[in-house]
Amino acid sequence: MKKHFSFCLYIIAAAIAYGCGNKNTPVRTYPVRKPVTRTYSTGSSTSPAAQVEREYQNLSKTYKPETAAVLTDLLNDSPNSITTSFMIENKSRCNIVLTISGNNYFKKIPIGAGKNGVVMVPKNQTYNLSGMVCDAVYQKTKLITGPSRITLSN
Numbered sequence: 001m002k003k004h005f006s007f008c009l010y011i012i013a014a015a016i017a018y019g020c021g022n023k024n025t026p027v028r029t030y031p032v033r034k035p036v037t038r039t040y041s042t043g044s045s046t047s048p049a050a051q052v053e054r055e056y057q058n059l060s061k062t063y064k065p066e067t068a069a070v071l072t073d074l075l076n077d078s079p080n081s082i083t084t085s086f087m088i089e090n091k092s093r094c095n096i097v098l099t100i101s102g103n104n105y106f107k108k109i110p111i112g113a114g115k116n117g118v119v120m121v122p123k124n125q126t127y128n129l130s131g132m133v134c135d136a137v138y139q140k141t142k143l144i145t146g147p148s149r150i151t152l153s154n
Contacts, residue, residue, distance in 0.1 A: 049094070052132045056095040059110040070118040074147060081123070084146050088117040091153035094134040098152075102127040 070085040088098055090111040098109045098117065102125045111117035121127065121144055130139045134154045142148070 048132055049135055052097055053095060055097050055108075056110045056112075059097060059108055060112075063110050066118060066120050069120045073120065083120045084123045084144060084148070086119050086121050086144060086147075087149040088119075089149065089151040090115055090117065090133075091151055092133050093154060094132075096131050096133055096138075096152065098129060098131040098138075100127050100129055 069083075070087070073081065073083070073085040086100070088109065088111055090096055090113060093113050095113055096111050098111060100107050100109065100119065100121065102121070105122060105125070105127070107119060107121075109117045109119055124143075124145050126141060126143045128139070128141055129150070130137075131152075132138065133152050136154065138152060140150075142150070
């Protein structure tokens with residue numbers, strides 16, 4: 001009986017050491033599930049696109065478009081006028097904030113995706129135009145002598 005017990009113990013130890021089952025049987029591996037991590041926007045994002053979107057939302061609340069003055073300028077086009085219209089067409093998929101700065105002139109214009117923005121600016125001046133179109137920086141210097149228009153797209 002003692003021999004029989006030690007033989008069984010030997011078989012069990014060998015089975016544990018060499019693994020149970022046939023060696024020709026494919027080993028099954030199961031994918032390890034990784035925990036799903038979700039990120040929620042808390043408004044603390046510091047990416048340039050997120051900053052532009054926040055600035056756009058804030059400016060949109062208080063910005064007063066100069067539509068009537070622009071229409072009057074386009075229809076009458078008086079050469080004696082000291083101001084002229086400037087139109088910005090946003091063909092991108094992102095909201096933008098265009099900054100127009102020149103000699104004693106500074107204005108930020110919020111322009112929604114696929115929309116137009118208009119503003120009256122003093123004539124015969126060079127202006128620096130800047131903003132973010134989606135994730136691309138836009139900067140240009142433009143001399144405005146009469147009604148002007150630019151188109152922005154991504």
